[in-house]
Amino acid sequence: xxxxxxxxxxxxxxxxxxxxxxxxxxxxxxxxxxxxxxxxxxxxxxxxxxxxxxxxxxxxxxxxxxxxxxxxxxxxxxxxxxxxxxxxxxxxxxxxxxxxxxxxxxxxxxxxxxxxxxxxxxxxxxxxxxxxxxxxxxxxxxxxxxxxxxxxxxxxxxxxxxxxxxxxxxxxxxxxxxxxxxxxxxxxxxxxxxxxxxxxxxxxxxxxxxxx
Numbered sequence: 001x002x003x004x005x006x007x008x009x010x011x012x013x014x015x016x017x018x019x020x021x022x023x024x025x026x027x028x029x030x031x032x033x034x035x036x037x038x039x040x041x042x043x044x045x046x047x048x049x050x051x052x053x054x055x056x057x058x059x060x061x062x063x064x065x066x067x068x069x070x071x072x073x074x075x076x077x078x079x080x081x082x083x084x085x086x087x088x089x090x091x092x093x094x095x096x097x098x099x100x101x102x103x104x105x106x107x108x109x110x111x112x113x114x115x116x117x118x119x120x121x122x123x124x125x126x127x128x129x130x131x132x133x134x135x136x137x138x139x140x141x142x143x144x145x146x147x148x149x150x151x152x153x154x155x156x157x158x159x160x161x162x163x164x165x166x167x168x169x170x171x172x173x174x175x176x177x178x179x180x181x182x183x184x185x186x187x188x189x190x191x192x193x194x195x196x197x198x199x200x201x202x203x204x205x206x207x208x209x210x211x212x
Contacts, residue, residue, distance in 0.1 A: 006054035007127040011159035012067075012120060013050045015113050016042060019074045022106040023081070029088065030081045030103055038077045042070050055127040064126055071117050078110045082199055089206045104203040108196060112170045115192040116163035122184055123157065130156070139185040140165065140178040170196040 020039045023031065032038060045066055052059070085103055120127060124136040142161060144151035161178070168176035173193040180186040 007130065007158070008054055009050060009052060012117055012127075013046060015117055015159070015163070016046055016070060016074065019078075019110050019113055022110045023074070023077060026081055026103055026106060027099060030084045032077055032080055038073065041073060046070060059128050064121075064128060068121060071114060071121060074110070075114050075118075078107060078114060079195060082107050082111075082195060082203070085203055086198065089203060100203070100206075104199055107203075108170070108199045111192060111195045111199065112166050113163065115170070115188060116159070116166035118188050119162040119165055119178075119185070120159050122188070123162070137182070139180065139182040141181055142178045166192065169193060173197055 020042050024035065024039055028035060049063065049066060049070075055063075081103075085100065085107065089100065119140060123139045124130050129136060138145070140157070140162075142157055142165075144155050144157075148155075157178075165175075165178040169189055169192055173196060175189060180189045
């Protein structure tokens with residue numbers, strides 16, 4: 001397999017670091033176990049994964065598995081934080097409205113970033129496969145793929161394209177940029193919309209009502 005455009009690893013690594021930072025600033029009642037546990041489980045393996053600058057077609061399958069595990073871990077942690085926040089709002093005595101608003105914003109931003117990572121990692125088998133002459137069917141259809149005359153001849157989706165797709169889906173609760181084609185892409189789009197809808201429509205709205 002011949003390299004065409006090896007994808008840089010740093011945007012995804014930076015995105016994971018942002019997610020960890022947002023998780024750290026959440027109140028203690030919204031995190032799983034000790035505050036340092038989830039960040040440590042993500043950052044420690046991320047350091048050796050980031051030593052190689054690009055994702056290549058010849059990379060070890062263990063690299064992709066480790067990356068998916070990291071993304072899944074922060075995804076689960078974010079969903080649990082959202083559930084804890086909803087439970088606290090619905091069953092507890094809420095006295096710190098501003099803290100809850102900030103928490104909802106952090107959870108929503110994490111949701112957008114983490115699904116940008118999911119889209120980047122699953123589309124056509126992952127960035128390491130997209131870096132080579134792969135003939136895999138696309139999981140996402142970008143406008144430039146449908147209308148190639150609107151883009152440069154050497155255009156291909158980069159991490160920012162997947163991140164914007166996640167942002168558009170997280171704000172509109174429906175595909176607004178790239179269209180999901182595969183079943184797994186549609187499942188990811190639906191799950192992101194659910195988390196965003198709960199965070200914005202239930203958590204944020206309830207928190208705003210209790211602001212002093």
